[in-house]
Amino acid sequence: MTPPSIFNDVLGPVMRGPSSSHSAAALRIGRLARDLMGGDLREVVVEYDPDGSLVTTHEPQGSDLGLFGGLMGWETDDERLPGFREEIEKAGIKVEIRYVSYGAEHPNTYKLTLRNRDEERTMQAISTGGGMIVVQEIEGAGVGIEGDYYETLVFLSDDGAADGLVGWLSSSFSFEEVQTRPEGKEMLIEIRSRSALDEELLAELRGNPAVSVVRVLHPVLPVLSRRDLSVPWLRCAEMESYRECRGGELGLGDLGAIYEGERGGIPVEEVRERMGRLVETMECS
Numbered sequence: 001m002t003p004p005s006i007f008n009d010v011l012g013p014v015m016r017g018p019s020s021s022h023s024a025a026a027l028r029i030g031r032l033a034r035d036l037m038g039g040d041l042r043e044v045v046v047e048y049d050p051d052g053s054l055v056t057t058h059e060p061q062g063s064d065l066g067l068f069g070g071l072m073g074w075e076t077d078d079e080r081l082p083g084f085r086e087e088i089e090k091a092g093i094k095v096e097i098r099y100v101s102y103g104a105e106h107p108n109t110y111k112l113t114l115r116n117r118d119e120e121r122t123m124q125a126i127s128t129g130g131g132m133i134v135v136q137e138i139e140g141a142g143v144g145i146e147g148d149y150y151e152t153l154v155f156l157s158d159d160g161a162a163d164g165l166v167g168w169l170s171s172s173f174s175f176e177e178v179q180t181r182p183e184g185k186e187m188l189i190e191i192r193s194r195s196a197l198d199e200e201l202l203a204e205l206r207g208n209p210a211v212s213v214v215r216v217l218h219p220v221l222p223v224l225s226r227r228d229l230s231v232p233w234l235r236c237a238e239m240e241s242y243r244e245c246r247g248g249e250l251g252l253g254d255l256g257a258i259y260e261g262e263r264g265g266i267p268v269e270e271v272r273e274r275m276g277r278l279v280e281t282m283e284c285s
Contacts, residue, residue, distance in 0.1 A: 003231045005223040006260045007274065008148070013131040014281055015076035016065070021108065023062035023076070025127035028147055028220040029110050030070020032135055033123055035217040036153070040116040041071060044095045047111040049104035058097070067110070068095065076131070119213070133220075141184030147220035149176060152191040154205055154214050159187040161210030173201075176227045186212065194224050194265070222274070223264040231262050 004010065013024040034041060046067065048054040058064055066076075068084040072091055080087055088095060102111060108127040113120065124137040135145035138153065145151050156162055162180050166189060169178045181188040191197070196216065205214050233239045239259075243250050250258075257275070261268040 002225055003229060003234060003263055005221075005263050006256055007222045007264075007278075009130065009132065011278060013076045014278065015131065016078075016081045017062065019061045020131040021127050021129045022057060023066040024131035025108070025129075025133045026063040026066030026110070027070035027074065027076050028066075028131065028133050029112075029125045029127070029135070030067045031073060031220050032070075032125070032133075032145065032147065032217050033112050033114055034071055034073050036121055036123060036138065036215055037114050037116055037119070038215060039073070040118075041093050041114060042117060043115040044071060044093060045113040046095065046097045047100045047102065047113075048097070049102055049109060049111075050099050051101065051107075052104050052109055053107040054109070055099050064097075071095070137184075138181075139184040139186060139188065141181035141188050143181060143190060145217065146225075148223070148225040149192040149194065150196050150219060151217040152193065152197050152202075152205075152214065153217065154189040154191065155212045156187040156189065156210055157212040158210035161208075162187050162189060165189060165208070165210070176225075194226055223260070223266070226265050229263070231259055233259070 012020050015024040015027075017023060033044070048058060054063055065081055065084050068088045069076075069078060069081050071093060072084075072088060074080065100111075104111070106126040106128075110125045110127075112123045112125075114123065115121075122137070122139055123135060125133055125135040127133055133147060135143055135147075137143065138145075139155075143151075154165070156165075159182070162182070166178055166180055169175065169189070169191065175191050175193045177190070177192040179190045179192075181190055196218075202214060202216070205211055233242055239255055243255060257268045257271045260266075260271045264271070
């Protein structure tokens with residue numbers, strides 16, 4: 001289990017309501033769906049299972065507001081969100097919502113079919129609470145994308161090239177993870193990284209005759225994860241022991257900044273600056 005992030009899991013998103021598990025999560029799902037299509041969306045079919053919660057809540061709890069905003073690439077606090085229906089129509093994106101029984105195992109399941117003039121893709125994702133999400137499937141392949149990495153998806157037209165490409169990527173670059181996802185409609189290589197791949201590498205991948213499409217899904221969470229992630233403590237007793245070993249002078253705010261800096265791989269001062277902006281937002285809201 002990935003250690004929790006204070007910004008991601010505890011404080012949650014700065015957002016327009018009414019519900020983080022509906023509005024913010026749906027927006028993040030929509031943004032990843034937009035990236036999956038390279039920013040070019042013309043039609044979206046959204047399927048909600050009647051045995052889940054979204055059939056009765058997608059409109060009053062803000063799932064439509066969030067999802068439509070995400071499909072247009074907006075942030076969770078975008079001032080245009082109240083006019084999402086008019087804005088998505090102006091953007092030329094047609095959205096159809098269907099109620100379909102497909103055996104969804106999670107009550108907050110979004111099953112999307114995405115189209116533009118050149119291609120069609122499918123994606124299934126869930127909202128897990130507090131604005132957190134998991135993309136479970138892309139083109140039928142299991143992925144488990146939580147929005148805490150840059151995810152470069154390399155779709156192959158030649159399955160036989162997968163092992164060679166994975167070997168080259170793994171040996172030549174320091175990515176967090178490189179995996180094949182063979183169970184979907186196309187062979188898929190998933191590259192996880194803490195920063196975007198440089199344009200030269202993306203161009204090389206796109207120029208490979210075995211590659212049909214390359215897509216970059218940008219992170220939607222404020223704090224990224226990393227390989228071999230560790231934190232200074234997970235329990236209160238461990239935190240108190242850490243504090244005592246350092247003279248017992250650290251306050252809770254100091255300890256929180258230290259923890260989140262380790263969790264996110266970011267300087268403590270940056271954690272403090274982010275928290276300051278959040279406090280300002282809270283005080284002004």
